[in-house]
Amino acid sequence: MVVQRARRRTARGLLRACHPGPTLAVTVFTALLAWSAGHTLASGMLVTAAVLAGQLSIGWSNDLVDVRRDRAVGRPDKPVAAGEVSESAVRAACGTAVLACVVLSFACGWRAALVHLLLGVASGWAYNLWLKRSVLSPLPYAVAFAALPAVVTLALPSPAWPPAWVLVTGALLGVGAHLLNVLPDLADDEATGVRGLPHRLGTRVVRWLAPAVLLAGSVVAAYGPGGGSLDATGLALLLGCVGLAVVAVVARGRLPFVAAVLIALANVVSLVLRS
Known part of the structure; x- marks a missing residue:
């Protein structure tokens, strides 16, 4: 019983330490993009699993890198810093996720693998290790979110890059998500020496800038597929994004980031419905 409780505690700690919200969101987006792109069930599950493994490695490495800072400020929402799961367990899980990510990515084809590993996963790790403390902190998010739809389309039997407007939409959503994600922290x-771009801009600027960037992505997603025209579905989704942007401006805590995720979901749905 003691061993079973310890295992359950470790499993809960690993789940919380992987940043389950963003990890789940990116995984769901990938599945929707795979369906939209015309993947079979098997190939869609494969590319989604590859992205999931990469996100798990990024989430776990983030908590490992930040463990001393999180302890210094008493972050109760960080299971590694709070002692809910050991660093060795998270390190082992992270290493397993990296290995799985490499294997699954190359199973999707070498083009998709290189884009996923060098632009998507490497960007996440670069943010965790270095760029989160620099003025370039939004760059990894922009690159990784732009790369995500490319990973999906390059994993098709006939590999192809997505249209430019899709890449731009992804980059804008990534920057907006980064700005809102760090806002509560x-x-x-x-206090622990992290000064990325949002920290230099300040809370007031970030609270207004982030929704503006997200809405710019929504406009590109709405108008891009039609080459300048906007149908009823696109208009409805765009208006919904405007409402969510208002929530991101006036809300506090984690609600702005939730609004960002919903804006991203609306844009993915727009892509799926209009593809």
Whole structure:
């Protein structure tokens, strides 16, 4: 019984340490993009699994890199810093995720693998290790989110790059998500020496800038597929994104980031419905 409880505790800690919200969101987006692109069930599951493994490695490595900072500011939402799961267990899980990510990515084809590993996963790790403390902190998000639809289309039997407007939409969503994701933690980050672009801009600027960037992505997603025209579905989704952007401006805590995820989901749905 003691061993079973310890295992369950470790499993819960690993789940919380992987940043389950963003990890689940990116995985769902990948599945929707795979369906939209015309993947079979098997190939769609394969590319989704590859992205999931990469996201798990990024989430776990983030908590490992930040463990001392999180302990210094007493972050109760960080299971490694709070002692809910050991660093060795997270390190082992992270290594397993990296290995699985490499194997699954190359199973999707070498083109998709190189884009996923060198642009998607490497960007996430670069953010965790270095860029989150620099003025270039949004760059890994822009690159990784732009690369995601390319991973999906390059994993098709006839590999192809997605249209430019899709890449631009992904990049804008990535930057907006980054700005809103760090918003609740600006004070704690500043106290431990983390000064990315949002920290330099300040809370007030970020609270307005992030929704504006997300809405720019929504406009590109709405108008891009039609080459300048907007149908009823696109208009409805765009208006919904405007409402969510308002929530991102006025809400506090994690609600702005939830609004960002919903805006991203609306744009993916727009892509799926209009593909």
